[in-house]
Amino acid sequence: MKVNSSNVTKAIIPAGGLGSRFLPVSAAIPKEMFPVFDKPLIYYAMDELKSAGVKDVFIVVSPWKLPFFESFFNLKNRYSRLSDDPSKLNIIQKLDFFKSWPKVHFVLQQEAKGLAEAIGLCQNHIGEDPFFVILPDEVFISSNIANPSQNLLATYLEFGQSVVGLFEVAPEDVKNYGIAALGDCLGESTFKLTKLVEKPSVDQAPSQYMLPGRYLFKPDFWQAIEEELGQISLLKANQELHITNAMDRMALQNLLIGHVIRGERFDAGRPEGLLSLSQFEYSRF
Numbered sequence: 001m002k003v004n005s006s007n008v009t010k011a012i013i014p015a016g017g018l019g020s021r022f023l024p025v026s027a028a029i030p031k032e033m034f035p036v037f038d039k040p041l042i043y044y045a046m047d048e049l050k051s052a053g054v055k056d057v058f059i060v061v062s063p064w065k066l067p068f069f070e071s072f073f074n075l076k077n078r079y080s081r082l083s084d085d086p087s088k089l090n091i092i093q094k095l096d097f098f099k100s101w102p103k104v105h106f107v108l109q110q111e112a113k114g115l116a117e118a119i120g121l122c123q124n125h126i127g128e129d130p131f132f133v134i135l136p137d138e139v140f141i142s143s144n145i146a147n148p149s150q151n152l153l154a155t156y157l158e159f160g161q162s163v164v165g166l167f168e169v170a171p172e173d174v175k176n177y178g179i180a181a182l183g184d185c186l187g188e189s190t191f192k193l194t195k196l197v198e199k200p201s202v203d204q205a206p207s208q209y210m211l212p213g214r215y216l217f218k219p220d221f222w223q224a225i226e227e228e229l230g231q232i233s234l235l236k237a238n239q240e241l242h243i244t245n246a247m248d249r250m251a252l253q254n255l256l257i258g259h260v261i262r263g264e265r266f267d268a269g270r271p272e273g274l275l276s277l278s279q280f281e282y283s284r285f
């Protein structure tokens with residue numbers, strides 16, 4: 001099936017979570033704004049999406065986080081008066097990255113009810129277009145190779161199906177992630193997926209391939225997630241709805257494939273991963 005690359009121009013970055021692995025600091029600053037040496041964590045997701053040709057990013061935030069995000073994404077206004085001063089050129093150049101970033105739109109998520117709700121809140125904005133979802137606390141440093149979103153886009157263009165990123169982890173780590181069972185190999189690093197399970201125990205895990213927060217969905221995703229979206233209002237206070245069961249349904253109907261991602265991966269959603277990423281960036285400084 002032929003697909004037009006220019007129609008993948010939208011992405012969702014869910015950022016409404018509580019950041020409970022980082023308490024108490026995540027009660028003061030949104031996790032997505034944590035400093036990674038000299039950048040806020042959200043920088044990596046934005047840069048990756050820019051390189052994949054995305055034009056509009058819908059960031060799903062909780063109300064208390066919104067001012068932090070607005071303040072960062074309005075930085076142009078804050079620094080604009082410096083642009084008239086030639087001696088401040090080096091400062092202005094440090095902000096050049098911002099010029100080419102996709103346009104950002106904020107979508108409010110009142111309570112942290114999980115990834116399914118965060119994505120569901122964007123349905124009207126996405127409409128019938130294919131779209132990326134990227135979890136900003138999974139960071140890939142892809143020096144000299146295509147980044148994960150570029151890889152997903154290429155796979156989508158080749159196979160015309162919704163595609164999720166895969167990354168192999170050690171057996172003791174499968175319990176922390178969504179895990180996929182791989183079926184037939186369709187091409188280099190690309191597989192049919194036969195099953196998806198959220199955070200299985202090591203003996204229940206169908207493989208060691210985890211979902212590192214990179215998804216490119218076609219509109220048939222919305223039918224697959226209907227059941228989860230219908231349950232949102234029934235959730236108890238401490239419950240969250242994942243998208244893994246919806247993806248499992250898509251896999252069963254042959255609507256989902258996986259692509260193994262290369263590059264240096266950091267799980268910056270965990271303190272030790274964030275620290276390693278900062279150290280890595282410092283070593284490149």
Ligand code: G1P
Binds near residue numbers: 115138177178179212
């Ligand atoms: C989420 C997803 C999980 C994915 C992981 C990647 O889990 O639910 O499928 O593998 O991100 O980091 P969370 O980190 O929110 O517990």
